[in-house]
Amino acid sequence: MNRLSKIKIFLGLMYLMVVTSVVIAFFYFGANTFLSPSYLIENKNYIFGLRDQNLILIGSVYFFFAIIWVFLMGFGTPLIIFAGFALGTVLGSVLSIFSFTIGATLLYCFANHYFKDLVEKYLGNKYSKLKNNINENELSYFFSLRVVPGIPFPIKNLLPVLFNMKVKNYFLATLFGEAVPIIISVSIFSGISSAFQSNKDFSLNLLFAPEIFSPLLALALMSLVANYIKKKYFN
Structure with a gap:
């Protein structure tokens, strides 16, 4: 085994250790409770006050944290909840779209260099059909893959390793493919x-408020379109 191979193995193991440590720390220290509805309701005044006084700082910290989080194969949902609740639709969406894209692209480049064999071993057989079809037009095909449901976000970020996708196409497909789901979710x-700030009661009636019902309707329509794409191109 040459020196380069040893370095790649070392870096790969270090990455896996960091990912494992972050996941353990996230749940051990109860970080997930900060995103629970009960915590957000009980501390809404403090959260909104902190946001109004430090919006630029919070936005900057969120942006760089999201890049690292996605690079470490974290799920996007916790970030989306925070972005929508603390940063609002416009700023939360913009920061999420670009941070998710950058983090995913860094993960792809890293995995393609250090974990290519591992990705092919665990995902190659399951997604062999994708590997055969995507070579026809990798940009549009991966864009469609970004939209369809049923594949976890970290797995979507790693799948292009199977077909050695160009970094430019990966970046563009992720940027535009994740934009609509992120905007709707945020x-x-x-x-x-906004409903919390207006001191509205947290109940089912809250779902029919225009600021919530409209994106929920858009999410339902997007799900229909995504399922159509999935049936037509991925079955």
Whole structure:
């Protein structure tokens, strides 16, 4: 085994150790409770006050944290909840779209260099059909893959390793493919945030508030379109 191979193995193991440590720390220290509805309701005044006084700082920290989080194969939902609740639809969506795209692209480049064999071993057989079809037009095909449901976000970020996708195409497909789902999802939690600020009761009636119902309707329509794409191109 040459020196380069040893370095790649070392870096790969270090990455896996960091990912494992972050996941353990996230749940051990109860970080997930900060995103629970009960916590957000009980601390809404403190959260909104902190946001209004430090919006630029919070936005900057969120942006760089999201890049690292996605690079470490974290799920996007916790970030989306925070972005919508604390940053609002516009700023939360913009920061999420670009941070998710950058983090996913860094993960793809890293995995393609250090974990290519591992990705092919665990995902190659399951997604062999994708590997055969995507070579026809990798940009549009991966864009469609970004929209369809049923594949976890970290797995979507790693799948292009199977067919050695160009980094430019990966970046563009992720940027535009994740944009609509992110905007809709952030809008939902931003609507909930606005309802909290207006001191509305947290009940089912809240779902029919325009700021929440509209993005929920858009989410339902997007799901129909995504399922149509899935049936037509991925079955």
